[in-house]
Amino acid sequence: MNALGHLKDRIAIVGVGNTAYGNFPDIDDYGLGARAFRTALEDCGLDKAKVDGLLTCRVPYYARMGEILGLNPRWTIQLPPHGRMSGMAIIEAAAALDAGLCDYAALIYANIGRSRRVNYGGDESPGIWDPWGFTSPGAAHALMFQRHSALYGTTTRQLAEVSVAFRHHACLNPAAVMKQPITIDDHESARFITEPLRLLDYCLINDGAVCIIMTTKERARDLKKKPVMISGIGAREAYSTASISNFDLNFWYDEMQDVAAQSYGMAGVGPSDVDALMCYDNFSPTVLFSLEGLGFCKQGEAGSFVEGGTLKLGGKLPTNTDGGHLSNSYMQGWALNIEAVRQIRGECGARQVKDAEVVQYCGATPCSRSIIYTPG
Amino acid sequence: MQQATPAKPRPRIDTLSRGFWENAKQKKLSVQRCDDCAHIHFPGSPVCPNCLSEAQQWVPVSGKGEVLSWVRFHRAYWDGFRADLPYMVALVRLEEGPLLMSSVVNAGEGGPKIGGACEVVFEEVDDEITLPKFRMTD
Numbered sequence: 358m359n360a361l362g363h364l365k366d367r368i369a370i371v372g373v374g375n376t377a378y379g380n381f382p383d384i385d386d387y388g389l390g391a392r393a394f395r396t397a398l399e400d401c402g403l404d405k406a407k408v409d410g411l412l413t414c415r416v417p418y419y420a421r422m423g424e425i426l427g428l429n430p431r432w433t434i435q436l437p438p439h440g441r442m443s444g445m446a447i448i449e450a451a452a453a454l455d456a457g458l459c460d461y462a463a464l465i466y467a468n469i470g471r472s473r474r475v476n477y478g479g480d481e482s483p484g485i486w487d488p489w490g491f492t493s494p495g496a497a498h499a500l501m502f503q504r505h506s507a508l509y510g511t512t513t514r515q516l517a518e519v520s521v522a523f524r525h526h527a528c529l530n531p532a533a534v535m536k537q538p539i540t541i542d543d544h545e546s547a548r549f550i551t552e553p554l555r556l557l558d559y560c561l562i563n564d565g566a567v568c569i570i571m572t573t574k575e576r577a578r579d580l581k582k583k584p585v586m587i588s589g590i591g592a593r594e595a596y597s598t599a600s601i602s603n604f605d606l607n608f609w610y611d612e613m614q615d616v617a618a619q620s621y622g623m624a625g626v627g628p629s630d631v632d633a634l635m636c637y638d639n640f641s642p643t644v645l646f647s648l649e650g651l652g653f654c655k656q657g658e659a660g661s662f663v664e665g666g667t668l669k670l671g672g673k674l675p676t677n678t679d680g681g682h683l684s685n686s687y688m689q690g691w692a693l694n695i696e697a698v699r700q701i702r703g704e705c706g707a708r709q710v711k712d713a714e715v716v717q718y719c720g721a722t723p724c725s726r727s728i729i730y731t732p733g
Numbered sequence: 734m735q736q737a738t739p740a741k742p743r744p745r746i747d748t749l750s751r752g753f754w755e756n757a758k759q760k761k762l763s764v765q766r767c768d769d770c771a772h773i774h775f776p777g778s779p780v781c782p783n784c785l786s787e788a789q790q791w792v793p794v795s796g797k798g799e800v801l802s803w804v805r806f807h808r809a810y811w812d813g814f815r816a817d818l819p820y821m822v823a824l825v826r827l828e829e830g831p832l833l834m835s836s837v838v839n840a841g842e843g844g845p846k847i848g849g850a851c852e853v854v855f856e857e858v859d860d861e862i863t864l865p866k867f868r869m870t871d
Contacts, residue, residue, distance in 0.1 A: 489822055
């Protein structure tokens with residue numbers, strides 16, 4: 358049990374909302390955030406006036422967001438626009454609610470990268486390796502996958518299983534951006550972006566927003582839907598090679614082992630109890646790294662673990678049932694967390710995991726996180 | 734008339750990195766070493782990440798290392814690299830410990846051998862910039 362053990366089943370996600378996902382040049386991030394907020398409020402039936410906590414992520418200015426929504430909360434946090442922030446945000450909000458810094462927290466994430474043609478490399482994000490031509494988070498994942506292949510023999514056909522499974526789920530999700538089924542051969546013949554990674558290993562870049570409303574267990578009882586509890590959390594950063602952004606020489610294995618021990622220990626479950634996994638997937642290799650770090654398989658064995666549709670609905674470990682970043686929507690972990698909530702509520706229609714009771718969010722990143730969700 | 738080639742990105746030379754680039758011009762590869770605890774690291778840091786001392790200098794290293802991984806860019810994030818596509822970048826661990834992203838000048842189509850030994854070579858870009866690159870020695 359970690360030091361946060363008293364937080365087990367104490368804080369609930371009570372409302373979730375998202376916009377449509379796509380290319381929306383005529384609306385800005387505030388407009389998208391407002392839509393998601395309104396949808397999340399309707400989802401839980403909470404009176405807007407009760408929202409006294411505001412967390413924003415990838416929204417330019419938290420106070421303008423508050424002005425637009427008519428909120429003057431007593432707790433505010435703005436987080437930078439990094440994907441790793443979603444799990445961090447939910448944990449921060451849980452701690453703030455537990456401490457009484459607010460009673461009802463609205464967490465709002467908005468992204469207009471698609472319509473603004475965000476590139477994720479080159480002069481947009483200058484770094485010290487630019488003179489050698491090294492840039493972009495995708496290249497860091499390519500570097501890790503190449504090393505994983507050299508150390509453990511992991512193949513790109515095994516890696517393809519990740520993209521193929523998530524696309525299969527996207528085809529079952531009416532809200533998903535990508536709805537054309539793909540095969541392992543499609544993955545293998547897609548164009549290289551940064552070799553060994555190909556187009557289908559890269560996440561989508563689309564516009565959209567997500568809102569999550571959280572409160573304490575006691576307050577959750579008065580709201581419209583059955584609460585989804587935060588039963589376990591785990592956290593560990595890896596900053597010692599931060600100058601190579603989005604990179605870890607050992608695939609965040611030690612950090613994810615730590616995160617697994619913290620979150621499974623707190624929730625009193627293990628990998629075999631997980632009914633569905635929502636795994637941060639900015640690039641497909643990180644899914645393999647997460648599976649190893651969390652202990653679903655041994656280090657170096659994720660390639661064979663995912664073979665034969667393990668991650669597909671009906672497989673051993675249904676993962677990213679909404680289609681993930683690779684095929685549903687580029688909501689940087691936020692959409693995965695609301696998918697976890699919807700799975701536990703049984704709201705997922707054709708992509709529903711039967712009797713989903715333990716659903717885990719995880720992200721293997723320089724700020725690795727795990728959250729275990731269970732029914733309230 | 735000759736067409737102007739788009740420039741490649743240049744290193745940012747500031748108080749912190751100046752020593753590294755001045756040494757490179759002299760064909761010396763260097764890393765930062767703490768005067769107080771001898772911790773070595775790259776890139777340069779305003780304080781020693783181990784003991785937080787500000788007394789640090791750029792000291793030459795052997796230039797020998799090991800290729801830990803590599804990638805090949807098929808997309809130009811800068812116009813200056815478009816003519817080089819596809820081009821390779823490798824991750825090198827110096828025998829003294831620090832990691833560097835750099836280029837391998839003599840790798841074939843199949844890429845450098847991961848775990849293979851390499852040593853530094855220098856490419857003079859212009860009067861100001863000399864880029865440390867690596868050559869496989871295995």
